[in-house]
Amino acid sequence: MTARLRESTADRISNLPDGAIERILVFLPIKDAAKTSLLSRDWRHRWRSIPQLVFDDRFAPLPEEDSCGNIADDGKDVVLKIYEALLTHDGLLTKFELSIPEFRRQIPLDLLILHLSRKAVQELALLLEDDNYPKLHSSLFSPAFPLKRLKLKGCEFENFLPCCPLLEELRFIGCTGEEHVFVSPSLKVLLFHSCLSKICFKYTPLLSVLSVLDTNEYTYEAGSFVKDNSDMVGLFASLPALQHLNLGIELLLFLADDDHVPYKLPKPLHNLRFLEVPRILLHRLPQARVLVCLIMSAPNLKRLTIRLDDSGELPPSKVIGSLQKLLEAEDQLGVCCLHHLEEVNIHDSLGRQVELDLVRFVLASAPVLRRINIQRKEKFSSKRALKFLNEMIVYKRISKEAEVKYV
Numbered sequence: 299m300t301a302r303l304r305e306s307t308a309d310r311i312s313n314l315p316d317g318a319i320e321r322i323l324v325f326l327p328i329k330d331a332a333k334t335s336l337l338s339r340d341w342r343h344r345w346r347s348i349p350q351l352v353f354d355d356r357f358a359p360l361p362e363e364d365s366c367g368n369i370a371d372d373g374k375d376v377v378l379k380i381y382e383a384l385l386t387h388d389g390l391l392t393k394f395e396l397s398i399p400e401f402r403r404q405i406p407l408d409l410l411i412l413h414l415s416r417k418a419v420q421e422l423a424l425l426l427e428d429d430n431y432p433k434l435h436s437s438l439f440s441p442a443f444p445l446k447r448l449k450l451k452g453c454e455f456e457n458f459l460p461c462c463p464l465l466e467e468l469r470f471i472g473c474t475g476e477e478h479v480f481v482s483p484s485l486k487v488l489l490f491h492s493c494l495s496k497i498c499f500k501y502t503p504l505l506s507v508l509s510v511l512d513t514n515e516y517t518y519e520a521g522s523f524v525k526d527n528s529d530m531v532g533l534f535a536s537l538p539a540l541q542h543l544n545l546g547i548e549l550l551l552f553l554a555d556d557d558h559v560p561y562k563l564p565k566p567l568h569n570l571r572f573l574e575v576p577r578i579l580l581h582r583l584p585q586a587r588v589l590v591c592l593i594m595s596a597p598n599l600k601r602l603t604i605r606l607d608d609s610g611e612l613p614p615s616k617v618i619g620s621l622q623k624l625l626e627a628e629d630q631l632g633v634c635c636l637h638h639l640e641e642v643n644i645h646d647s648l649g650r651q652v653e654l655d656l657v658r659f660v661l662a663s664a665p666v667l668r669r670i671n672i673q674r675k676e677k678f679s680s681k682r683a684l685k686f687l688n689e690m691i692v693y694k695r696i697s698k699e700a701e702v703k704y705v
Contacts, residue, residue, distance in 0.1 A: 323348045327356040328383070347389035353380055358398045377405055384413055391417040397425035397451075407432050415443045420464075425471075426452035439465075446484075486539075490546075499536040506569065508537065509544035511576065529556045530591065535565055542572040543592070547607075550575065554584035563595040570596040575604045580652045598638050605645040606653070608675075636664040647674045649686040657702070658693045667697040672704045 314322075323331045323345055331345040358376045376398060394414055396405070407424065411434070414422060422445060426432060433454045439445065439462055447467040455475035467487040474492065481500045487507040490497070499505070530553045534540070553559065573592055579585050593599065642660055647653055657670060674683055687704050 319344065320348060324350050327354075328352060329357055332383075343388070346383075346386055349390050350393040350395075351383060351387070351391065352393070352395040354395065354397045380405070384410075384417075387417070391419055393421040393423075394419050395421075395423040395425070397423065407434060415440075418444050420444055421447040423449040424451065424453065425449065499533070502537065504539050505537055506539050506541040508540060508542070509546075509574075510549045511544065511546035512548040529553075530559055530588065531563060534563055534567060534595070537567075538565070539569055540567055541569045542574075543570060544574040544576065545588075545592075547577040550578060550585060550588060553588045554582075559584070559587040559591055561591060561594060563591065567592070567596045568598060571598060571600045573599060573602050577607045578604055579607050580604070580656070581650060586652070593636070599636070600638055601641045601643070602639065603643040603645075606647060606675075608646075608648055636660065636667075638666060639664040640666055640668050642667070642670045644670070644672045647672050647686075649674070649682050654686070654689055657690055661693045661695045661697075661700060661702075663696070664700070665696050667695075667700040669700070670702045672702065674704065 323334065326334075328345075328351060331348060334345055335342045380396075391414075394417075396410075411422075424434075432452075434450075439448075441463055443462055445462045445465050448462075448465060449467075449469040449471070450473055451471040453473045455473070462482065464484055465482050466484050468482070468485060469487075469489040470492045471489075472492055480488070480498065480502055482502055482505075484504060485502050486504050488502075488505060488509070489507075490510045492512075497510075533553070570592075573596065575589060578589060580589070589604070593602065639660065642657075644653065644656075653672075657672075660667065660670060683704070687702075690702055690704075
């Protein structure tokens with residue numbers, strides 16, 4: 299009865315359209331997809347033609363440690379199985395992901411990527427966590443490689459020049475390198491969550507999402523971060539399609555080091571809708587100038603999110619000034635562009651005057667504002683918070699729907 303039921307079930311699945319079967323196999327962990335070869339003779343090689351191969355911790359769980367803390371399994375069997383799956387794969391391979399704990403150092407990445415380029419893979423993810431960063435040469439990303447999405451973690455580059463004409467999404471996580479030049483006419487999303495010394499946008503006309511975050515302890519050398527896009531004006535002139543900007547501390551301090559940060563960019567960022575600054579010393583005028591310049595240069599900005607930093611470990615700014623005076627100067631110039639701003643989020647508030655200056659300015663300048671969310675820092679006392687809130691209550695609001703939430 300069980301055998302007949304198994305055969306009947308296998309037959310019903312076998313009669314599904316090939317596209318449906320392929321979709322089922324893609325959603326299975328690769329180990330389970332391989333096990334379907336036991337269903338019947340017709341299923342023996344079906345899994346070898348699935349368009350996506352994902353080798354993660356479900357394929358090779360973390361090996362157990364012995365009493366001395368050593369890992370007995372060196373991962374050779376896992377490597378052999380990966381190459382066996384690649385060499386016996388028959389058909390179109392659109393996606394390849396490698397994210398197996400403790401085994402990456404055993405895998406010759408140059409040979410792996412060479413094979414994947416011949417398979418015309420469109421989506422590649424190499425998520426490595428070994429402390430010994432494997433080096434990937436820039437020639438691996440040649441125009442002949444039809445990549446559309448690339449995600450790299452724990453890799454090292456000497457010089458990175460992606461010339462993949464079809465590349466749309468690029469993510470760096472915890473990578474290292476010297477110089478990175480982007481000439482990607484199709485690039486739309488770039489996440490740069492790494493410690494990198496030089497970056498240049500040569501030709502990125504479609505780049506709409508840019509996130510630049512430094513993942514290591516902060517080390518700053520003036521003028522070392524953005525090469526060729528030598529100042530704030532030059533950098534954003536090369537990003538005409540930018541819609542979402544996550545401005546990390548390294549890039550923020552590079553821009554703040556410029557003595558000639560304008561009140562407003564010559565070419566407005568018409569497409570910028572979302573601005574995030576996850577770490578800023580708002581009471582330091584050079585950093586405040588960068589923030590105000592971006593706000594004023596984005597006439598269609600909808601959401602602003604900042605996280606305040608009160609640490610004293612950063613390099614001292616050249617000028618300590620008043621944000622209120624800067625905002626008043628902007629207002630007098632008649633360049634306020636908050637007509638589409640709907641939401642402002644301020645994290646780690648300490649109730650400083652600069653925060654009140656920013657809140658007052660937004661409330662008085664944003665006609666469609668819906669809310670300002672302020673999250674106070676733990677060491678901010680309740681007494682001080684109440685005083686801070688009482689001051690904000692009396693501020694002028696040009697939006698009838700505007701509300702301030704303070705938690």
